[in-house]
Amino acid sequence: STPASPAPVSSVVAGSPVPGGRTVSSTNPAHLDRVVGEVVLAGADTFVAGAEAARKAQEGWAAVPAPVRGRAIAHIGRLVEDNAEALARLVTDEIGKPYAEALGEVREIVDTCDFFLGEGRRLYGQTVPSEMPDKQLFTFRKPVGAVAIITAGNFPVAVPSWYIVPALLAGNTVVWKPAEYSAVVSAAFHELFVRGGGLPDGVFNVVHADGAATSEGLARALEAGLVDKVGFTGSSPVGREIGALTGRHLQNACLELGGKNPLVVTPSADLDLAVEGALFSGFGTAGQRCTSLGTVIVHASVHEEFLRRLDAAVAGAAVGDPREDVLMGPLLDAKFAERYEEYLTWVQPHHRVRGAQGRITADNPRAGFVGDPAAGLFYHPVVVDGVRPGDRLFDEETFGPVIGVTTYETLAEAVDLANAPGYGLSSAIYTADATEAFTFRDRIGAGMVSINNSTSGAEAHLPFGGNGKSGNGSRQSGIWVLDQFTRWQSVNWDYSGRLQKAQMDVVEL
Numbered sequence: 001s002t003p004a005s006p007a008p009v010s011s012v013v014a015g016s017p018v019p020g021g022r023t024v025s026s027t028n029p030a031h032l033d034r035v036v037g038e039v040v041l042a043g044a045d046t047f048v049a050g051a052e053a054a055r056k057a058q059e060g061w062a063a064v065p066a067p068v069r070g071r072a073i074a075h076i077g078r079l080v081e082d083n084a085e086a087l088a089r090l091v092t093d094e095i096g097k098p099y100a101e102a103l104g105e106v107r108e109i110v111d112t113c114d115f116f117l118g119e120g121r122r123l124y125g126q127t128v129p130s131e132m133p134d135k136q137l138f139t140f141r142k143p144v145g146a147v148a149i150i151t152a153g154n155f156p157v158a159v160p161s162w163y164i165v166p167a168l169l170a171g172n173t174v175v176w177k178p179a180e181y182s183a184v185v186s187a188a189f190h191e192l193f194v195r196g197g198g199l200p201d202g203v204f205n206v207v208h209a210d211g212a213a214t215s216e217g218l219a220r221a222l223e224a225g226l227v228d229k230v231g232f233t234g235s236s237p238v239g240r241e242i243g244a245l246t247g248r249h250l251q252n253a254c255l256e257l258g259g260k261n262p263l264v265v266t267p268s269a270d271l272d273l274a275v276e277g278a279l280f281s282g283f284g285t286a287g288q289r290c291t292s293l294g295t296v297i298v299h300a301s302v303h304e305e306f307l308r309r310l311d312a313a314v315a316g317a318a319v320g321d322p323r324e325d326v327l328m329g330p331l332l333d334a335k336f337a338e339r340y341e342e343y344l345t346w347v348q349p350h351h352r353v354r355g356a357q358g359r360i361t362a363d364n365p366r367a368g369f370v371g372d373p374a375a376g377l378f379y380h381p382v383v384v385d386g387v388r389p390g391d392r393l394f395d396e397e398t399f400g401p402v403i404g405v406t407t408y409e410t411l412a413e414a415v416d417l418a419n420a421p422g423y424g425l426s427s428a429i430y431t432a433d434a435t436e437a438f439t440f441r442d443r444i445g446a447g448m449v450s451i452n453n454s455t456s457g458a459e460a461h462l463p464f465g466g467n468g469k470s471g472n473g474s475r476q477s478g479i480w481v482l483d484q485f486t487r488w489q490s491v492n493w494d495y496s497g498r499l500q501k502a503q504m505d506v507v508e509l
């Protein structure tokens with residue numbers, strides 16, 4: 001594992017490290033006795049200072065021609081690619097994500113840079129005809145300004161890049177608050193971005209802080225008019241708070257929240273493929289993706305056979321050292337392990353617990369541990385059959401390696417069950433019937449639908465985002481995220497030499 005970094009990780013505001021604060025250790029969740037690095041957690045003042053630095057640097061950064069900003073993004077992408085393996089190893093060490101997935105996550109930064117480096121030479125506006133002669137209408141994209149990005153640690157590098165790359169490309173400056181438990185990875189990411197892009201001081205600030213300091217700092221920065229846009233990836237309850245706070249400042253935050261993502265298995269499904277999809281999206285990243293599978297909704301006629309194959313797959317799944325070729329490593333952090341055990345108490349008497357040999361019960365949640373609980377945050381993958389609306393396991397996001405299973409008779413019923421929890425991020429259907437697939441696509445409330453693929457695995461240039469409890473309708477990725485980080489400016493240019501009044505000086509044929 002990576003040796004502990006000699007200097008503690010600290011916030012960087014206007015190009016300089018910020019001293020002072022409470023020092024905590026970021027540990028390796030696969031070996032809780034191994035410290036990956038020390039982190040200095042700053043207070044609310046530092047968050048405000050980060051926003052101030054972003055505010056000060058913004059005009060200068062916006063004045064850099066967009067194609068030149070695009071080149072900065074190209075250089076960032078190249079540097080990340082050159083350091084991909086080291087960064088992925090750090091992801092594996094600090095949050096326990098299996099190395100292959102961690103490398104894929106780093107690849108996602110490069111994909112995002114690949115997309116946006118070209119956008120530097122596009123960032124198109126439009127020319128629009130006027131209803132009057134000798135007059136031309138235009139649209140321009142303008143940067144929003146100084147943006148605050150607050151991200152979770154389950155995707156400690158890919159998801160931040162989804163915000164930070166387009167924000168910078170479009171001429172915004174950033175204050176970023178990463179998760180405390182992925183601070184060492186975040187510091188490496190920040191360093192690669194600043195160095196790779198040759199970013200002037202203050203363009204990209206990072207503030208390591210806990211939730212309380214961040215919410216106080218964000219509230220003060222908004223009050224002081226230092227932040228023009230907030231991007232947040234995390235839980236639905238915190239998303240609601242941020243939505244309410246930014247709403248009071250007439251802002252529309254970009255919110256990417258939780259999910260309870262359904263996977264429908266129809267009678268015509270390729271069952272082995274569906275099992276593979278359920279395994280990857282249920283237990284990959286130990287079930288801690290926002291796109292993780294929540295509930296399998298399987299047609300009653302194939303329920304037994306599907307479960308038989310899923311049981312076999314789960315029994316054969318490798319759980320262990322995330323540096324090895326495993327399906328699942330440990331949970332991200334002790335606080336998630338604690339919460340996950342609380343979720344396991346939601347198992348009801350009418351549920352049939354599988355996959356952990358039935359050992360997990362409400363009064364014995366720790367029976368799910370692999371090995372010595374003190375050594376690492378390892379759990380068995382758990383399948384709970386017989387969940388139904390009204391059960392917390394059916395209704396609520398668990399953010400852990402447990403999936404529910406329920407049955408349906410008609411497609412309409414499957415869609416109702418899929419929509420019932422009120423989230424709407426990702427979804428999947430396994431079917432050989434195109435009509436069924438497209439009917440599902442039409443009726444499902446989710447922002448993302450997979451047909452014969454798992455609920456996870458978004459690509460960096462397709463809109464990503466959810467509805468209902470999963471967000472406020474904002475979308476990331478590809479050209480669509482530019483609507484988060486730019487605002488349209490409409491321009492009319494009258495070269496007639498007289499005052500032409502719209503709707504009043506009507507030109508007749």
Ligand code: UN1
Binds near residue numbers: 154159233289291
């Ligand atoms: C998240 O869990 O916050 O589609 C993002 C996926 C990943 C991204 C997930 N590419 O699962």
